[in-house]
Amino acid sequence: MKLNSILWFFIITVVLSVGFPPDSALANNKEKSYRIDYNFDFLPEDKRVLVTIRLSKNAGVLKSLRFNIKPEYHSQFEGDGKIKRQANYITWYPPQKGGRLTYQVKIDRQRNSGGYGAYFAKDWVIFRGDHVVPSVKVMTRGKAESQARLRFNMPAGWVGETIYESADKINFVIDDPHRRFDRPLGWMIVGDIGIRKEQIKNTLVAVAGPKEQGIRRMDALALLNWNLPELLAVFPNYYKKILIVSADSPMWRGGLSGPGSLYMHKDRPMIGEDGTSTLIHELIHTAMRINGGEQDDWIVEGFAEFYSLELMRRSGTIPQQRYELTLSKLYKRGADIKKLRGKNSKGATTARAVLFMKELDDNIRAMTHNKASLDDVAKKLALKRGQVSLKLLRSYVKEVAGAPLDILSKNNPLLSD
Numbered sequence: 001m002k003l004n005s006i007l008w009f010f011i012i013t014v015v016l017s018v019g020f021p022p023d024s025a026l027a028n029n030k031e032k033s034y035r036i037d038y039n040f041d042f043l044p045e046d047k048r049v050l051v052t053i054r055l056s057k058n059a060g061v062l063k064s065l066r067f068n069i070k071p072e073y074h075s076q077f078e079g080d081g082k083i084k085r086q087a088n089y090i091t092w093y094p095p096q097k098g099g100r101l102t103y104q105v106k107i108d109r110q111r112n113s114g115g116y117g118a119y120f121a122k123d124w125v126i127f128r129g130d131h132v133v134p135s136v137k138v139m140t141r142g143k144a145e146s147q148a149r150l151r152f153n154m155p156a157g158w159v160g161e162t163i164y165e166s167a168d169k170i171n172f173v174i175d176d177p178h179r180r181f182d183r184p185l186g187w188m189i190v191g192d193i194g195i196r197k198e199q200i201k202n203t204l205v206a207v208a209g210p211k212e213q214g215i216r217r218m219d220a221l222a223l224l225n226w227n228l229p230e231l232l233a234v235f236p237n238y239y240k241k242i243l244i245v246s247a248d249s250p251m252w253r254g255g256l257s258g259p260g261s262l263y264m265h266k267d268r269p270m271i272g273e274d275g276t277s278t279l280i281h282e283l284i285h286t287a288m289r290i291n292g293g294e295q296d297d298w299i300v301e302g303f304a305e306f307y308s309l310e311l312m313r314r315s316g317t318i319p320q321q322r323y324e325l326t327l328s329k330l331y332k333r334g335a336d337i338k339k340l341r342g343k344n345s346k347g348a349t350t351a352r353a354v355l356f357m358k359e360l361d362d363n364i365r366a367m368t369h370n371k372a373s374l375d376d377v378a379k380k381l382a383l384k385r386g387q388v389s390l391k392l393l394r395s396y397v398k399e400v401a402g403a404p405l406d407i408l409s410k411n412n413p414l415l416s417d
Ligand SMILES: [Zn+2]
Pocket: 281, 285, 301, 304
């Protein structure tokens, strides 16, 4: 392997796993671009999708593509060139002039709690694009980037919606400036569905779900009309288009975020009786795109829940008294929590984490005479994306506040391992 290709393998691997190369790396010179066409054929009889990936135009620049597959979902790989099969990987060595790779994907994914995280119903399908085309490591001969298109082949009368631009609800343009090898990401929905869209500031919001399930598309758009401008004030680099999908059971009875998109069960209230909102909470996850690894999920969930409340307060969706009432309820809920750190932050821990974030915000404001706030920390975390930690939170807070804060010190028992 030449040094050049080793280097590019390394860079592309980093780009694909982190998703965020420095902008200068993308702006460098004119690069060759190759064409990728993704075709999803929906097969209702089998509750499966037949995927075709076709490479053309400068395809010779691609040496190999190693897909990170799950054999229980991805099967029957066939294609031009050479295919190497390993337990959890499929490596495709396409011919120099390009070619096709095909495989089948089982859509239904049942969660431990019983509901489905992806489902192929009689007249609709809800799934994640990044489950259908799994993550991939790409080896190239020199610099190159992709021009990608996605096409849905569906039964008559069906349409589709994704996070990507489309003129006809069948063909989509995939263009992620942060990735060299574009692949379809985020929640997707196809079928006999109803879609409502609205431009809110710089972001086009689409809300989609199966017809005649009583999905509250207008309620969701109203809530976003109030709160998205506040979200954009904290996270100005937010998506130009987002998709909210909703459906009835057997889809899971909760909310789940993905790149530029989220799913929410149709029975979830827009705002719960306790004053919190699943929809805005998941929206914060889409804006921050962070994960807490083994120890610090409380940071991820604490920010999501704190900001869902905070944005609703700022937008006037809930008045100050309601906001304070909700905080006091969360205070009671999290009163017995002695430690925040751990792999999965759930109800009481997240409730305690919200109060922690509130205190952190108050301390930063006091320290800087209101010149800075937790917003500045949230912004930094969202720009970093990916895995975050207590250590990183400490360093960002120190930068923003100008000095370390006691609340984040090693002496705070809430932060012990
Ligand atoms: Zn969450």
